[in-house]
Amino acid sequence: MRVLVVEDDLQTADYVRDSLNEFGCEVDLAGDGEAGLAQARRDLFDVLIVDRMLPKLDGLSLVSALRAEDVRTPVLFLTAMGAIGDRVAGLEGGGDDYLVKPFSLAELNARVVALSRRPALQTREATLLQVGSLALDRLGRSARMDGREIDLLPLQFKLLEFLMLNEGRVVTRSMLLERVWGFRFDPQTNIVETHISHLRAKIDTAGQPSLIITVRGAGYLIRAR
């Protein structure tokens, strides 16, 4: 996977490059908006990571320019501008995801992977999701484990659906809060953890390891045993 990082803070740029390298990504760096735009035009990338406050050309204008030229490469804004209005402007201006500094590496990795076009194991349009012996019928709003019907609450269904759509990929707590609960703030309680444990209780078989794996310091992922 090839990623372009447009970031004027050298320390952060290096750090992001090193850690994405470790993660198996090839990373290009650009130190200002104009250089970033030129590189994004010249080469093909899987994901662009763009700061919003950049010298010469700000991140939002950079992305708008790319979108105007019909460049559809997924963009993750990585920025200190964390206000609700900033986030809305970023997503409306052509960004696909928005991460506020300071960030954890796990969060960044998870989001970059989710954005990349690396073919997912499950396609978004599939009406039937399957992970191991767990099947989810998205039209019928029902779930089966080894053919046995599981009774899920609407929120549990939504949570499981999101996990299964990202089979094999880590989804973080904040991704879940944004996409499943639609919360744009950080709850001070363990609501995600509690819901995951309730979900596990419903889908797991006694004596076997859980389908939903906790990735320490990062989030959760669902994977066939």
Add this chain to the structure above:
Amino acid sequence: MRASRLLASTGVRLAFLQTLLLITAFWVAGSLTRLSVKLIYRHEVQTRILGEVAALTAMDRDRGVGAVARAVAQDARRPAGLEYRLADADGRGLSGDLPPTGAGQGWTYLDWDDAVVPGRPFQDLIVYTQTLPDRSVLTVGQDLSEESKLRHALGRMLFWCGAVGAGVGLVLSYLLGRGALRRVQSVVVAARAVSGGRMQVRAPTRRALIPDDIDELGASFNTMLDEIATLVSRVRWVSTDIAHDLRTPLTHVRQKLERIKRAAGVDAEVLAAAQQIDRDVDELLRTFDAMLRLAEIENDPHLACQDRIDLAELTGRIVDAYGPDLEDSGRRLEVALQPALFEGDADLVTQAIANLIENALRHTQADAMIQIRVEKVGDKAVVSVTDNGPGIPQDQREAVLQRFHRLEPSRTTPGSGLGLPIVTAIAARHGATLTLSDAGPGLRAALSFPMAGKAG
């Protein structure tokens, strides 16, 4: 435009008052004119009568009563002239048209019916009676019906002038008032739009040769709005700057911590310290985020959108999110949701209600009972979170709405101390109120939103 709306306009009120004053002035002026006309007329009549009496008295002295009688007979025949009666000492008429008056010496007003002298319409008369040197009695008078005709004509004229003036005044003031009202109304509309978040709206201005007070009002209103817009953008700019200047070093701290944790390998002590710093940074960030959030909610006019929201449905979703946490902890949850529509920003209201629920969680024991209710109270959509925990003493309820206030002085429990101030700020953005009251025992926190109208 409704009449009540029109009466609410200062201009129309002034014009109305002016018209009333005009009518009163006309009435006073009319009465005074009528009075002075009467006085001047009487004075003139009396002068004429006295002159005639003096002339006839002289004639009587010089040429005898026969000459007076002839002169009287001659004068009396002139139309619209004076009226006379000459009688001898016994009251027998010698000459003149006037019937016997029965009046004594000097001035007398006579109020006769038509019947007194058939064919001659004597009605109101003023007469002067004097005994001549030869002891015959002369009475000279003037019919006053001319005067009263004059007075009535004058009265009518004044009345119509007044009525037309008042009518024109009223219509003019209505038209002027309506024009002014429309212009003032457009300023009011602009003000509402701006306070509703549309910062770019301005009051309409017109190019007037001589600007009137409403033009000036609109112009200074717009100047004020420009000033506010500049301030607001400066506030946004400053908080963006602060965010950047604080987040960048924190980002670096995080990165270095990450490296330390890796380098530490199996050194448990270093690892533990690094993790502690990590948690401290998180805590710092949480407070910082809450502060920025609060500033944003209070200052950013672009923030709140106006969606039609069912408070019951929205609260239901939050309850679904928090319910398992509440019940797993051993607390009992009671939920009653009655649909209630209002207009607001779903994200912000969600945060406000979530903050109230988190507060209830944080401040109650594990066996507590928490009630979450949505109901219509009057024209308000009310969501309330009630617990049976320790509550907040009456004298502290005001204080907990202040920033960074905590009930326990040690500040050991997690939380930024900004939870309730954020709720208050969100409420303020929605024209809603946050009420804290005693649930005996426990605390009831209620948010009351103005309900959406049926048409809105």
